Amino acid sequence: MSKTKLPDYLFFSDTLKSASLAVTPAELHGLLTGMLSGGLKTDDGSWQPLLFDYTSEGMAWTMTALSLAEKVMTHTTDEMNEDDFRLSLVLPEAEVDAALVEKAEAVSEWVNHFISGLGLARLDVKSLSEGSKEALGDLEEIGKLIIDEEDDLNEQSLLLEQVIEHVKVCVLTIHAECGAHREPQKKNPTLH
Structure with a gap:
């Protein structure tokens, strides 16, 4: 289990804004996870x-903003390299209907910046396995996500949670094939 925690979304957002950075926590986390x-x-x-x-x-960046980015990077690295392959996404909470639209936009931003992060890491998309290509294709479609405020928002909320879980599976699929994995710690040889 990771020793670091992801920062609170609002605190993270305020820190980025105070550093005059035009990136949201969702965008930044998606970018770092893609890298x-x-x-x-x-x-x-x-x-x-x-x-x-x-x-x-x-x-x-300011030291405060960079420190938060480093914590997010460490947490995400630890989490994705654990045996149970988990991934938490930095997204705003959606407790009211208006926030549901904001959360859906954040998911879309997260996914689009994840794809940009893959590009920054110079991932050769053509060399991906069929499973990873399919996962990337799904993410590209999810990046176009919008919430229809005319539809049943309770149903939309449930669907959004399913989409978020699918995003995690797609990301972990790509990471398992291409991601930067930490080297296992060398064990001291046993002397007999």
Whole structure:
């Protein structure tokens, strides 16, 4: 289990805004998860300049915002590399009907930035297995997601939760094939 926690969405959003970054927590988490799933290693810090170029025209981030991004990266790496293959998404909570639309938009933003993160990691889409190509195709369709406010919002809410679970499966499918995996810790040899 990961020792780090994902930050609260509103706190994370406020931190990014106060650093004058035009990226939402959902977009940032999707981007970082895509970079990881595309095979980008995080131990050498090469992800930071890519992040700066993508989000702030190459300008470095404040230490507070960068620290939160590092925590999110660590948590996501730990989570996706655990044996039970879990993935939490940084999304706003949808407790009222108006928030449901916001959450659906955040899912779409998360997915679109995940796909961008795969690109930043220079993932060769043509070399993917059929399963990963299908997962990527599903994500591309989910990236177009909108909520019809004229429909039954309770039903829409249930469908959105199913879509979120499908996003997780698709992401974990791609990550299992292409993602940056931590090397297992070397065990000390047993001397007899």
